[in-house]
Each structure stands twice: as structure tokens, then as C-alpha cells.
Amino acid sequence: xxxxxxxLLASLEGAVTAAILALTAMGLSIxxxxxxxxxxxxxxxxxxxxxxxxxxxxxxxxxxxxxxVLALGIAPLLVGFLAAAADKVILQKINYDPDRTIVATIGxxxxxxxxxxxxxxxxxxxxxxxxxxxIALPWFxxxxxxxxxxxxxxxxxxxxxxxxxxxxxxxxxxxxxxxxRSKIGLIMRATQLDSETALAFGVPVDRVYMWVFGLGAGxxxxxxxxxxxxxxxxxxxxxDPLLLxxxxxxxxxxxxxxxxxxxxxxxxxxxxxxSVFFSPTLAKIIATLVVAMxxxxxxxxxxxxxxx
Amino acid sequence: xxxxxRSQLLHLGVIALLFVAFFVLPTYHVGNLSRIMVLAVYAIGxxxxxxxxxxxxxxxxxxxxxxxxxxGLSMELFDLTTAPALMxxxxxxxxxxxxxxxxxxxxxxxxxxxxxxxxxxxxYLTILYFGSYTRGDEGFVIQQADRxxxxxxxxxxxxxxxxxxxxxxxxxLAVARLVxxxxxxxLVAIRENExxxxxxxxNTVAHKLKAVVISGTIAGxxxxxxxxxxxxxxxxxxxxxxxxxxxxxxxLGGAGTTIGPLxxxxxxxxxxxxxxxITSAYMLIAxxxxxxxxxxxxxxxxxxxxxxxxxxxx
Numbered sequence: 001x002x003x004x005x006x007x008l009l010a011s012l013e014g015a016v017t018a019a020i021l022a023l024t025a026m027g028l029s030i031x032x033x034x035x036x037x038x039x040x041x042x043x044x045x046x047x048x049x050x051x052x053x054x055x056x057x058x059x060x061x062x063x064x065x066x067x068x069v070l071a072l073g074i075a076p077l078l079v080g081f082l083a084a085a086a087d088k089v090i091l092q093k094i095n096y097d098p099d100r101t102i103v104a105t106i107g108x109x110x111x112x113x114x115x116x117x118x119x120x121x122x123x124x125x126x127x128x129x130x131x132x133x134x135i136a137l138p139w140f141x142x143x144x145x146x147x148x149x150x151x152x153x154x155x156x157x158x159x160x161x162x163x164x165x166x167x168x169x170x171x172x173x174x175x176x177x178x179x180x181r182s183k184i185g186l187i188m189r190a191t192q193l194d195s196e197t198a199l200a201f202g203v204p205v206d207r208v209y210m211w212v213f214g215l216g217a218g219x220x221x222x223x224x225x226x227x228x229x230x231x232x233x234x235x236x237x238x239x240d241p242l243l244l245x246x247x248x249x250x251x252x253x254x255x256x257x258x259x260x261x262x263x264x265x266x267x268x269x270x271x272x273x274x275s276v277f278f279s280p281t282l283a284k285i286i287a288t289l290v291v292a293m294x295x296x297x298x299x300x301x302x303x304x305x306x307x308x
Numbered sequence: 309x310x311x312x313x314r315s316q317l318l319h320l321g322v323i324a325l326l327f328v329a330f331f332v333l334p335t336y337h338v339g340n341l342s343r344i345m346v347l348a349v350y351a352i353g354x355x356x357x358x359x360x361x362x363x364x365x366x367x368x369x370x371x372x373x374x375x376x377x378x379x380g381l382s383m384e385l386f387d388l389t390t391a392p393a394l395m396x397x398x399x400x401x402x403x404x405x406x407x408x409x410x411x412x413x414x415x416x417x418x419x420x421x422x423x424x425x426x427x428x429x430x431x432y433l434t435i436l437y438f439g440s441y442t443r444g445d446e447g448f449v450i451q452q453a454d455r456x457x458x459x460x461x462x463x464x465x466x467x468x469x470x471x472x473x474x475x476x477x478x479x480x481l482a483v484a485r486l487v488x489x490x491x492x493x494x495l496v497a498i499r500e501n502e503x504x505x506x507x508x509x510x511n512t513v514a515h516k517l518k519a520v521v522i523s524g525t526i527a528g529x530x531x532x533x534x535x536x537x538x539x540x541x542x543x544x545x546x547x548x549x550x551x552x553x554x555x556x557x558x559x560l561g562g563a564g565t566t567i568g569p570l571x572x573x574x575x576x577x578x579x580x581x582x583x584x585x586i587t588s589a590y591m592l593i594a595x596x597x598x599x600x601x602x603x604x605x606x607x608x609x610x611x612x613x614x615x616x617x618x619x620x621x622x
Contacts, residue, residue, distance in 0.1 A: 103598055
């Protein structure tokens with residue numbers, strides 16, 4: 001393949017990464033924005049989403065689409081409830097003290113991960129995509145014969161990957177509408193702005209925190225269900241998304257939702273493109289160093305507000 | 309007896325107990341104890357920063373690995389002998405912690421944790437990236453010929469135990485002394501209220517940087533000693549898990565207490581040792597312990613003891 005088609009392919013793969021990343025990072029960002037809590041166990045909620053998706057689809061049988069649609073409904077709900085319960089039993093008891101919350105969520109990370117290892121086992125397991133037709137893409141070129149269109153070998157994307165990108169856009173738009181236009185969103189924003197005043201106005205802050213924590217974990221699970229037909233479910237799969245989601249949230253500005261989406265696109269695309277042309281390890285080294293430097297020299301992130 | 313005399317007695321008692329343990333405990337536990345003492349040095353280094361200065365780092369594996377690879381690679385690639393290689397290990401941990409400290413201390417709180425985590429992750433990936441020299445996850449064995457220090461063969465069980473004991477005692481007593489010094493007192497003041505310490509005229513940033521360097525260097529010495537005593541260096545020691553371990557040990561034993569790190573390592577070591585007989589998912593135990601600790605005993609074992617029984621404990 002020539003450079004041009006190769007780049008197009010890399011950016012399409014990058015767009016899929018960006019779509020999943022946007023969902024996962026949005027969960028982390030909402031939790032941090034509203035509750036000021038750093039959830040280290042976020043990657044494990046993602047992994048749990050994928051594992052539950054595998055479990056549901058393997059139980060249902062029949063056409064892969066039935067199982068997939070069910071998984072898309074069940075996995076985020078289950079994960080959300082579990083996270084809400086964890087918030088009530090653990091995080092509320094320690095009053096969201098920043099240091100202790102990090103330690104507690106590290107503990108939660110190991111509990112979820114190792115319990116999955118004990119029950120689900122150490123193998124990676126695939127989930128059938130609901131549909132998976134290969135769509136070849138054309139490429140245009142000015143050759144000796146003038147302007148020509150041809151179909152380079154290997155330049156293609158599956159319909160499922162296109163669906164992932166569309167689904168992520170759809171879910172994020174819906175989320176945006178809920179947060180900016182609905183009563184629930186208003187309560188969330190009120191809690192974020194000033195939890196004490198919100199409490200004084202009759203907002204049940206504890207319950208809001210609990211469900212926001214659940215919502216964040218649920219978003220990670222949605223991302224995982226979408227990715228699992230491409231990637232397979234594995235008990236250690238939460239590691240990389242956690243790191244990438246952290247990077248995204250920080251680059252985008254802690255707590256800034258539009259910033260998170262922009263950063264997800266930026267990072268997902270560049271991760272896809274750098275990984276195609278250079279070594280993926282090098283791409284990760286650069287990404288982690290950039291984050292550390294951004295935090296050290298521009299702590300508010302790219303779109304974050306200055307001075308809290 | 310004054311409190312400081314009591315503390316002195318306690319510290320010497322701990323060392324004497326470890327000395328006697330070699331002669332009374334069965335071989336298996338003696339082997340465990342030499343490993344525990346080296347890891348306790350790592351925990352002591354971590355405790356200096358976390359327990360006394362109040363900075364929670366999630367990147368100490370980088371310093372541990374800096375010492376480990378400083379020693380291992382200088383032996384592998386440049387054929388250095390033991391003593392100079394040990395110095396290289398110490399120096400690389402010192403340099404790495406100074407650079408990371410300088411950059412990470414521009415932030416505080418949650419950002420500090422994430423910055424240190426990111427640097428450590430970048431360090432781990434760098435070790436994997438240069439896999440042709442470091443052998444990545446697989447790691448490499450340190451030749452027995454290289455493990456002779458001042459005529460002592462450190463691959464021998466007895467020599468290993470006493471080398472670990474000497475290293476532990478030096479770090480243990482030095483840090484216990486340091487935290488009672490005016491410098492250590494200032495660090496505690498910064499932990500309790502940084503604004504006030506600054507108002508009183510202390511250069512808090514310089515103090516914190518010194519604390520990071522001391523803590524990182526001790527961690528690096530532990531890493532170098534681990535490679536030397538147990539003859540192996542691998543990328544596993546640079547993973548996030550090895551940054552979380554010292555946090556776990558210190559929290560379990562009691563942050564900001566001198567004997568906490570040792571107690572934490574012993575407790576955790578045997579907990580994992582026993583539970584790995586039952587299940588391969590032994591990190592589950594670590595997770596449960598972490599959650600229970602944050603809920604019920606945020607001060608750790610030694611911390612709770614100090615609160616309830618021995619108020620004088622250092």
C-alpha cells in the first residue's frame with residue numbers, strides 16, 4: 001500500500017480507538033468532575049463490562065445480534081449497580097477523602113480483577129460481532145491517465161467498526177443532552193458546582209454521588225461491550241484503557257467534558273497513527289511522558305479552567 | 309526512661325530479634341526473612357516520603373528499578389565489579405529521583421500521584437522498549453561471580469541474611485534518626501500544614517525535593533540490593549504493582565512510624581505466602597486488605613498500637 005491509503009486506514013483504526021476511549025474517559029471525567037474522586041478501579045469496570053458481555057452472549061446463543069443487543073443493555077446496568085454499591089459501602093464511609101479514596105479504589109481494582117481471574121479464568125474469550133461485512137474503500141489518485149479511482153488491496157473497514165464509531169457518537173450526544181437539558185443533569189451540575197448549597201436546596205447529594213459513580217462505571221462498560229467483538233474479553237484488559245482514559249481526562253482538563261471528547265479524538269487518532277508507523281511501545285512512552293509534562297507545566301489541561 | 313531512650317531500645321531490640329531469628333528459625337523462614345528485610349528497606353524509603361512528608365507517590369517502582377537496573381546493566385554491559393556497580397545503582401536512583409522530584413513537585417495532591425504514576429509507567433515501557441539490553445519481562449540473571457562483595461559470596465544463604473540485616477539496620481536506624489532531626493521535624497510540619505510551614509519561613513519545595521531524593525535513593529538501594537542478593541533483575545519490578553506494594557506495606561504497618569514498614573512487609577509477605585497455597589489469585593487478598601484498612605484502620609498496625617497502647621512509640 002502507498003502512504004496515502006495507509007494513512008487513511010490508520011486514521012480509521014484510530015477513529016475506532018477514539019470512539020471507545022471517548023466513552024471510557026467520559027465516565028472517568030464525569031466522576032471526577034462531579035465528585036472530585038479519582039477512580040483507579042475504572043479500568044476494571046470496563047473489563048467487567050466485556051466479561052459480562054461474553055457471559056450474556058454465550059448464554060443466549062442463536063444469532064449473535066440478539067446476544068449482543070442484550071449484552072449492551074445488561075452489562076452497563078450490572079456494572080453500574082455494582083459500582084453504585086461499592087460507592088455506598090466503601091467510598092461514602094471514608095467521606096471521599098482523596099488519599100484514602102485512591103487507596104480504596106486500588107483495593108477495589110484488585111478485588112474485581114482477581115475475582116474475575118478466579119471465576120472467568122485467565123483465557124481471552126471472543127464475542128461474535130452482530131454483523132461484520134467488509135467494506136472496501138476507494139482511493140483517488142492523479143496518475144499518468146489523469147484522475148483515477150481504484151481499490152487498493154487491504155484498504156477496508158468492517159461494518160461493525162463503523163457501527164462502533166456511530167454508536168459512540170450517539171451515546172455521547174444523548175449524554176450531553178441529559179446533562180445540559182434535563183432535571184437529572186441540572187441536579188448533577190448543581191452538585192458539581194457546590195455540593196453543600198445543593199444539599200441545602202434539598203438535593204440528596206449522597207444519592208447523586210452514588211449514581212454518578214454508577215454512571216461513570218456504566219459508560220466504561222458500554223465502551224467495553226462495543227469493543228469486545230473486536231478485541232476479546234480478558235481479565236487484564238482494563239489496564240491500558242485505564243491509563244489511556246487518565247491521559248485523556250488530564251489532557252482535556254480535569255472535569256471538562258468537551259475537553260475530554262476532544263482529547264479522546266486527539267489521542268485515539270494519534271495512537272492509531274503512531275502505532276501503525278512506529279512501535280506501539282514507543283507511542284505509549286511518548287503519550288505517558290506528554291501527560292506527565294502537561295500535568296507538571298499546565299495542570300489545568302488544555303481546556304480546563306484556571307485556578308480552582 | 310525518656311521517650312527517646314525507649315525508642316532507641318525498641319530499635320536495637322528489633323535488630324537484635326532479627327539477629328537471633330537467624331539461629332532459631334528453620335531455613336525456609338530464614339530465606340523469607342532475608343527477602344523481607346530487603347523489601348522492608350524499600351518500604352522504609354517509601355515511608356519517609358509518604359508517612360513523614362505526606363506525599364503519596366504511585367511511582368516508586370521507578371526508583372526501585374533504577375537501582376536494580378543501574379546495578380544489573382552496569383554489570384552486564386560494562387563488566388563492572390560488585391562495589392562500583394552498587395554505586396552506579398545508588399547514583400542512578402539518586403539522579404532519577406532528583407529529576408522526577410523536580411518535575412512532579414510542581415504539582416500536589418492527586419496530580420502528584422498521577423504524575424509519578426505516569427513517569428513510572430514511562431520508565432517501565434522504556435525498559436520494555438530497550439528489550440535487547442534489558443531482556444524485558446523475562447529479565448536477566450546476575451552471574452554468581454558478580455555477587456561477591458568484600459570477599460563475601462552473597463549467593464550463600466548465611467552471607468545473604470547478614471548482608472540484608474546490615475543494610476536493613478543501617479537504613480532503619482538512619483531514617484529513625486533523620487525523622488527526629490530538625491530536618492525530619494520540618495517535613496512533619498509540612499505534612500501537617502504546608503502553608504504554615506511556609507509562613508514560618510521554611511523553603512517547603514526544597515525540603516520536599518530533598519525528601520523525594522532521600523526516599524527514592526533508599527528505594528533504589530533496596531532495588532540494587534535485591535538484584536545483588538537474589539541474582540535477578542526483571543521488568544516486573546518496574547510495574548505499577550511494585551509501586552503499590554510499598555504503599556500497601558506502609559499503610560498496613562503504619563505510616564509515619566519507624567517500625568511500621570517492617571511490620572507491614574512481614575504481615576503482607578506471609579499473608580500472600582499462605583494465600584498463594586490456596587489460590588492463584590492471591591492479589592485478591594491484597595485488595596481486600598487495602599479496602600478494609602482504609603475503612604477500619606487508616607493508621608495501620610503500628611499506628612493503632614501507638615494510638616491505644618504505646619503513646620511514646622516513634
